[in-house]
Amino acid sequence: MRRDLVLRVIARTLIPFILLFALYVQFHGDFGPGGGFQAGVIIAAAIIFYALIQGVEATRKSVPEWLVETMVASGVLIYYGVGAVGPFLGGNFLDYFVLSHDTVHGQERGIFWVEVGVAVTVSGVMLMVFYMFASRAKDPE
Amino acid sequence: MALAVVVIARSRSLFTVIILGGAYSFLMATVLTVLDAVDVAMTEASVGAGISTVLLLSALYLCKKEEAAPHGRLWLPLAVSITTAGMLVYGTLGLPAFNDPAAPIHTHVVPRYLNDVMRETGVPNVVTAVLASYRGYDTMGETTVVFTAGVGVIALLRRRRRQKQDASA
Numbered sequence: 001m002r003r004d005l006v007l008r009v010i011a012r013t014l015i016p017f018i019l020l021f022a023l024y025v026q027f028h029g030d031f032g033p034g035g036g037f038q039a040g041v042i043i044a045a046a047i048i049f050y051a052l053i054q055g056v057e058a059t060r061k062s063v064p065e066w067l068v069e070t071m072v073a074s075g076v077l078i079y080y081g082v083g084a085v086g087p088f089l090g091g092n093f094l095d096y097f098v099l100s101h102d103t104v105h106g107q108e109r110g111i112f113w114v115e116v117g118v119a120v121t122v123s124g125v126m127l128m129v130f131y132m133f134a135s136r137a138k139d140p141e
Numbered sequence: 142m143a144l145a146v147v148v149i150a151r152s153r154s155l156f157t158v159i160i161l162g163g164a165y166s167f168l169m170a171t172v173l174t175v176l177d178a179v180d181v182a183m184t185e186a187s188v189g190a191g192i193s194t195v196l197l198l199s200a201l202y203l204c205k206k207e208e209a210a211p212h213g214r215l216w217l218p219l220a221v222s223i224t225t226a227g228m229l230v231y232g233t234l235g236l237p238a239f240n241d242p243a244a245p246i247h248t249h250v251v252p253r254y255l256n257d258v259m260r261e262t263g264v265p266n267v268v269t270a271v272l273a274s275y276r277g278y279d280t281m282g283e284t285t286v287v288f289t290a291g292v293g294v295i296a297l298l299r300r301r302r303r304q305k306q307d308a309s310a
Contacts, residue, residue, distance in 0.1 A: 025183070029266065029269050030264045030265065030266055030269055031264075031265050031266055033179035033180045033182075033183055033266070033268070034180065034183060034269075035180065035266075035268070035269050035272065035273070036273075037184060038180070038183045038184055038187060041184070041187040041188050041191070041192060042187055044192060045187060045191045045192055045195075048192065048195055052195070069295070072288060072291045072292070072295075073288070075284065075288070076284055076285060076288045079280075079281055079284050080281070083277070083281065094277040094278060094281070096274060096277075104260070104261070107261065107264070107270075107274055108264060110273070110274065110277075111264060111269065111270065111273040111274055114273045114277065114280065115269070115273055117284065118280065118283075118284050121284050121287055121288055121291075122284075122287055124291065125287050125288065125290060125291030125294075126192055128291050128294065128295060129196060129291065129294050130192075130195070130196065130199065132294055132295065132298040132299065133196060133199040133200060133203070133298075134199060135298070136203060136298060
């Protein structure tokens with residue numbers, strides 16, 4: 001598909017907007033529909049779209065595999081980390097009230113970071129699965 | 142949607158099945174939007190119609206394009222699926238009506254979520270508040286499940302590549 005001019009131009013125009021939409025879904029998840037899971041999937045979809053148009057090799061250069069692997073683990077660690085802050089500040093595990101002087105503000109902060117963790121893990125896993133399939137496709141059986 | 146299901150069941154070409162599966166997911170997403178479950182609809186559209194279609198296509202690239210012809214008797218699987226479907230439909234008869242305000246799901250914890258969510262969390266989207274705050278442990282488990290699935294895929298598909306390198310070395 002690399003030689004198809006129409007597809008390439010459309011992809012190049014669309015991908016920034018898809019990524020922007022993913023960020024909107026991520027950070028606006030508190031107010032409208034969306035959240036970490038959906039945002040992570042949309043980010044992964046944008047990068048897979050890029051891989052379909054430009055080839056997997058070019059994608060591996062801009063989004064290397066070690067980065068994706070790190071994302072898979074670090075998202076979970078962010079989530080657990082937010083939970084682990086609770087006991088240190090005098091609350092229970094996953095208590096967000098202690099994250100700020102104002103309890104409501106603490107809740108907002110906790111939800112925000114938890115959603116970040118979910119998004120990072122989900123997009124990492126989706127991309128990793130795609131990379132794994134793509135690398136198998138390349139191997140001569 | 143019914144048309145898509147019938148064609149999926151009849152078709153032998155796996156490519157057709159995958160594309161129609163994506164279309165079915167997308168139609169399902171519109172149904173969920175009509176039911177006011179926008180969060181679920183978004184997930185269905187991006188995961189069901191988007192990513193899983195691409196992943197299935199890349200899996201299809203690795204195997205045959207046609208479904209293998211069925212062998213053996215088909216009556217036993219047919220009987221099992223019809224019985225299961227019958228039992229599931231019978232089970233739904235015991236559920237309260239879809240628009241029943243006195244249904245247990247609307248009287249247990251939902252009123253507290255809906256009434257107190259702004260005071261307790263300051264997050265207007267109740268779905269997000271329930272997912273990340275009230276049910277924080279559930280979502281933590283889910284994230285761990287996604288993580289485990291990813292690690293499993295890495296372990297399964299990468300080990301083989303390394304074995305090949307060992308064999309060639």
